[in-house]
Amino acid sequence: MQTTATGLVIGEKILSNDNRLITILTAELGVVHAFVKSIKKLGGSMAASTDLFTYSSFVLFSNKEKYSVNSAETLHLFYHLREDLEKTALASYLAQLAEQLCPEGEGAQEYLQLFLNCLHLLETDKRTPDFVKPVFELRLLTMAGFMPDLVGCQECGEYQAESFCFSPSTGTLLCGKCSHGVVPQGYIQIGTAQLAAMRHIIYSENKRIFQFKMSAEGLACLGRITELYLLTQLEKSFPSLDFYHRLRDFGLSVQNMQTDVTPT
Numbered sequence: 001m002q003t004t005a006t007g008l009v010i011g012e013k014i015l016s017n018d019n020r021l022i023t024i025l026t027a028e029l030g031v032v033h034a035f036v037k038s039i040k041k042l043g044g045s046m047a048a049s050t051d052l053f054t055y056s057s058f059v060l061f062s063n064k065e066k067y068s069v070n071s072a073e074t075l076h077l078f079y080h081l082r083e084d085l086e087k088t089a090l091a092s093y094l095a096q097l098a099e100q101l102c103p104e105g106e107g108a109q110e111y112l113q114l115f116l117n118c119l120h121l122l123e124t125d126k127r128t129p130d131f132v133k134p135v136f137e138l139r140l141l142t143m144a145g146f147m148p149d150l151v152g153c154q155e156c157g158e159y160q161a162e163s164f165c166f167s168p169s170t171g172t173l174l175c176g177k178c179s180h181g182v183v184p185q186g187y188i189q190i191g192t193a194q195l196a197a198m199r200h201i202i203y204s205e206n207k208r209i210f211q212f213k214m215s216a217e218g219l220a221c222l223g224r225i226t227e228l229y230l231l232t233q234l235e236k237s238f239p240s241l242d243f244y245h246r247l248r249d250f251g252l253s254v255q256n257m258q259t260d261v262t263p264t
């Protein structure tokens with residue numbers, strides 16, 4: 001059966017010289033794994049349309065729930081993103097999250113739009129990686145059924161307390177009054193700015209989720225909270241996240257990377 005779908009290539013596995021298995025986040029079918037056969041025979045444009053982080057229109061052939069790509073036409077190539085190692089590393093982590101959390105076999109337009117928006121903001125430098133990462137993590141979790149309850153204190157319901165702590169395992173808040181000024185076990189202190197940003201990310205309509213301002217230090221702190229929440233909720237580690245952190249910690253440029261892997 002032949003079907004058409006538009007989507008972003010979020011993963012690829014080389015199977016042999018000219019056969020690959022790609023993962024596509026599509027608007028119509030959610031996450032799809034599809035074989036791309038004999039790239040060389042199909043020519044360069046088809047190869048480019050099925051490259052990682054390319055947004056394309058696909059004609060897919062399905063047989064017993066297995067898909068293969070019949071043809072593909074590039075709609076947008078995130079070319080500048082792929083020139084930047086840090087942004088590519090972040091995109092790889094986002095792709096791994098998307099593959100795990102986006103639906104399969106049903107429409108995923110909102111998920112795709114979120115991912116495309118993130119790549120666009122990264123590519124055009126309209127938002128930093130430190131901005132995009134927590135927004136994507138928390139919004140994706142919310143869409144996939146892991147929305148924290150940030151309306152108010154779980155005990156007294158207070159919306160605007162002087163201080164709050166947050167439980168990454170239950171996704172709930174406890175105000176300073178109810179916790180008697182101490183941070184209970186399993187909770188972390190959460191700043192007013194970070195809580196406001198998290199509320200914005202989970203409760204805003206789609207087109208407004210990137211519309212807030214925060215200092216670099218504030219974003220770094222927000223990123224630690226959303227990441228801890230994500231890892232606690234999913235009970236899983238992500239090699240692409242570890243790689244992203246290593247890259248950031250060492251502040252490596254592409255050139256340094258290449259010299260560092262040379263054995264001494």
Ligand SMILES: [Zn+2]
Pocket residue numbers: 153154155156157158174175176177178179
């Ligand atoms: Zn309270």
